[in-house]
Amino acid sequence: MxxxxxxxxxxxxxxxxxxxxxxxxxxLHRYRVVVGIGGNVGDVRRRFEHLxxxxxxxxxxxxxxxxxxxxxxxxxxxxxxDFFNSIIVLQVSMQPLSFLNYLMRLEKKFSRLRSFENAPxxxxxxxxxxxxxxxxxxxxxxxxAKWFERDSVIIPLSEVEI
Numbered sequence: 704m705x706x707x708x709x710x711x712x713x714x715x716x717x718x719x720x721x722x723x724x725x726x727x728x729x730x731l732h733r734y735r736v737v738v739g740i741g742g743n744v745g746d747v748r749r750r751f752e753h754l755x756x757x758x759x760x761x762x763x764x765x766x767x768x769x770x771x772x773x774x775x776x777x778x779x780x781x782x783x784x785d786f787f788n789s790i791i792v793l794q795v796s797m798q799p800l801s802f803l804n805y806l807m808r809l810e811k812k813f814s815r816l817r818s819f820e821n822a823p824x825x826x827x828x829x830x831x832x833x834x835x836x837x838x839x840x841x842x843x844x845x846x847x848a849k850w851f852e853r854d855s856v857i858i859p860l861s862e863v864e865i
Contacts, residue, residue: 705748705772714854717748717772721755722789723862730765732794736802737832737865739847739856740789744825747787748772750813754826757812758793763805768792770859778853779821788855790831792863799833803843806830831856832865 705717742750751772758766770790777783795802806828813826831847838845850856 710858713776714858715774716858717774717787719748719752719772721752722769722772724755724766724769726765726767730767730794732765732796734795734797734834735767735832735865736793736795736830736834737860737863738791738793738806739827739829739831739850739859740791741786741827741829741855742825743777743784743786744823747825750826751787751789754809754813755791757809758791763795763797765794766791767794768863770862773855773858775855777821783823786855788859790856790859790863792865799830799836799838799843799845800840802833803830831860 705719708716710716740751740754755766755769758764768791772787772789774785774787776785797805810826810828815824815826829847830843830845831850833845836845847856
């Protein structure tokens with residue numbers, strides 16, 4: 704069950720049991736990571752719940768917080784369904800490239816296919832911030848290149864402590 708709030712014609716938020724979550728215990732992992740999650744294929748909110756449970760069970764990460772879920776229009780390739788987006792805050796001991804590979808394995812577990820840029824997808828996991836690090840590699844840019852231009856990041860990000 705989600706509490707729904709319409710922000711305007713194109714933006715709607717949803718809060719539920721696991722989205723709007725904050726952990727109560729401390730973690731032993733070293734780095735705080737902010738990850739944007741999104742998707743627009745199938746039952747995305749249910750998939751987010753499954754992702755939440757998978758992360759809670761995984762000892763290689765500690766799930767600290769989740770934001771509300773935002774339903775918003777696509778950008779880039781616009782001829783597709785609206786997206787659901789949220790922010791998760793994790794504590795990890797992996798280095799940035801190892802963590803990126805971890806996220807890509809998670810996407811694959813949740814049936815992510817990469818057909819073309821901005822294509823519809825079951826699950827998209829993007830590193831927004833990784834501690835206070837700046838990374839500029841061909842495969843990875845941290846902070847995420849255009850996070851500050853996207854409602855899909857800014858609105859959920861306003862719900863978490865980073």
